[in-house]
Amino acid sequence: MQEDYNELFWFTVVARERSFTRAAALLGVSQSTISNAVKRLEERLGLRLLIRTTRSVSTTEVGEKFLSAIRPRLDDINDDIADLMRYRDRPFGTVRINLSDYALESVVWPKLRGVLREYPDVNVELHCDNGISDIIEERFDAGIRLGERLDKDMIAVKIGENWRLVVVGSPQYFEQNPIPSTPQDLATHNCINTRQHSAGGLYAWEFEKDGRDVRVRVNGQLTINHPASMIDAVMLGYGLAYLPESFVSDRIKNGDLIQVLDDWCPLFEGYCLYYPNRRQNNPALSLIVDALRIK
Incomplete structure (x- = not known):
């Protein structure tokens, strides 16, 4: 069976966001395009993957199993592509970062402004959240938090003074x-x-x-x-x-x-940027890390 990888990826985003509307906004495509793609995927598999109501979207039991099976494989593909991008002359791609509003205003944005002008192929999504999010579960490339609140088993780079x-x-x-x-x-x-x-x-x-x-x-x-x-x-x-x-x-x-x-x-303790070990070869993320780290 020939698979459409867009359909697979879009399904994972809809399942994570529990909304076709939010998924469409994140992906930059129309809601109807994503909805039709997921329907084609379900028809091709002969399985119902999502439960749709007027208020929300959730995975069926088999949809959750399917999501657990394909998401690690899609992550591996994305990581392999990111690794290949090291051979480009200039970094490109999207970096999603979870951080607090104070970290954004006091540390991150002042340092990033010049970088984004110099590297127009690098896109940065800064998601302000004053709680403590699971950056792996929510598919962020990195998080920024106080050093004392860092997740375990992460690479951490100090970016802010105490x-x-x-x-x-x-x-x-x-x-x-x-x-x-x-x-x-x-x-x-x-x-x-x-x-x-x-x-x-x-x-x-x-x-x-x-x-x-x-x-x-x-x-x-x-x-x-x-x-x-x-x-x-x-x-x-x-x-x-x-x-x-x-x-x-x-x-x-x-x-x-x-x-x-x-x-x-x-x-x-000052702010640290932290990210999973498997993200360290992402050239766009490496650019952001170098721009933010305390020199």
């Missing part, structure tokens, strides 16, 4: 509320929370002093996962926030924000 979060509030807020002297004092303050996507819970603010670690679950009216919006809320006096120091250092210097609990705010 950094820290700081507690800030506006002068307007502190005109009506006392300045906290210990992390426990935050329990009486209106604080702006951040929700962790992977765990679903609110981030517990982490502090350290003289070898003593303290985690505080704060309360407040707002929960925001977007740093710029959080800074705006703090500036308007809606409460205290725990933000990367580089995002607010200028506002602290000019007096727009007041930093508190400075001696309780620890340094975190």
Whole structure:
């Protein structure tokens, strides 16, 4: 039986995304093209691979077995092609990276801008996710996380200096509320929370002093996962926030924000880019790694 490898690959994307619409957007082809291709595959095999409803798409039992059988083989083909691309004069291809919004804004994007202009055949997909994703399961080429949170059995390259979060509030807020002297004092303050996507819970603010670690679950009216919006809320006096120091250092210097609990705010290990060993021969990924690594 002669197989159409596009059909096989498109089926794996639909199965992973559980949506023809999302698969079409990722692949850059029409939804009807993918749907017809999967139907042809099912007809040729004489098997029903997907269950389609108006709201979602899922694999049948045999579809899941088929997916488990072909996905490793397709991965091997992609890896072999990527290995052959080392012989091209210039890197090309798509690199998918999972990272946090802070890593994107503070480390990755400033370093990548020039690289993308110089190498127009290299495409980069940056997927912001403040949780901790399985980059292999979700078919990313690489992930970027703090060094202390890296997956095991990965090649890791440090791309960012150590950094820290700081507690800030506006002068307007502190005109009506006392300045906290210990992390426990935050329990009486209106604080702006951040929700962790992977765990679903609110981030517990982490502090350290003289070898003593303290985690505080704060309360407040707002929960925001977007740093710029959080800074705006703090500036308007809606409460205290725990933000990367580089995002607010200028506002602290000019007096727009007041930093508190400075001696309780620890340094975190800098960001690392990590990827599976089998991806190390991907020339486009190697280009990105070299651009991001600390020189």
